[in-house]
Amino acid sequence: MGRVRPVSAGESSGSVVRRILLGSQLRRLRESRGITREAAGYSIRASESKISRMELGRVSFKARDVEDLLTLYGVADEAERDALLGLAREANVAGWWHSYGNVLPGWFQTYVGLEGAASLIRIYEVQFVHGLLQTEAYAHAVVSRGMHGASAADIDRRVALRLERQKVLVSERAPVFHAVLDEAALRRPYGEREVMRAQLRHLIDMSEQPNITLQVMPFSYGGHAGESGSFTMLRFPESDLSDIVYLEQLTSALYLDKPEEVAQYEKAMGCLRKDSPGPEESRDLLRGLLQLT
DSSP states (O other): OOOOOOOOOHHHHHHHHHHHHHHHHHHHHHTTTTHHHHHHHHTTTOOHHHHHHTTTTTTTOOHHHHHHHHHTTTTOOHHHHHHHHHHHHHTTOOOOOGGTTTTTTTHHHHHHHHHHOOOOEEEEEEOOGGGGGGHHHHHHHHHHSTTTTTOOOHHHHHHHHHHHGGGGGSSTTEEEEEEEEEHHHSSEEEESSHHHHHHHHHHHHHHSTEEEEEEEEEEGOOTTTTTTTTTTEEEOSSSSSSEEEEEEOOOOOOOOOHHHHHHHHHHHHHHHHHHHHHHHHHHHHHHHHHOOO
């Protein structure tokens, strides 16, 4: 048995993107041939719903299934087949976050992979400080509040996962990160007074990193474009992968990639950025909140 090569965070995050890319290409090939999902499923001894999950990049790929689908879709060119089969192999690399599977919901695992592969992350947050910007003590307070009845070990594991995710912001391929935090997220206490003070100081420090832009939407502005709640927008270096809007719910999440839907959130994010004080003024707001805390 050959030596197993360790998988880096970049590779494992990229596997999620490759899964989505492969699924998208398989969907385009199927549609160009006028083949139904039901017929495609029959050809690989699977259901129509499995074809749908494959095309959305939500399941791993068996090489035999990909080969049979390519044959069904009339892809005979060896170079094209090899490229897509190689993509399937890369898409099956296990993510580093799989070791946290006992405390990580399945629907969130996809997000962690996409987050790690993004070149641009834009977020609006209203409930609490975004996970990528949380201190360990603040994260512990947030997770403890959210995981009612969980064991101390499970809470610690979830916090450890959050801290591991944060490494993306300081990695060699760190994304551009633009955050708009509602003032409510900064005033709502999680943990003791010193936990909140340390969190505010951390936000000030992080806002000075070259790849991070942090703005605060103050109460004084009144109603604004973030009225629908928190959201995340992800953009990827791969030109054929569309932007994705991530909306987290209590027991699941939505991933939006239709151009018309993404455009609405693009507009909302643009308004939030324009209407919020700039980075330096936002740091002043944070310093003011720190004095009051």
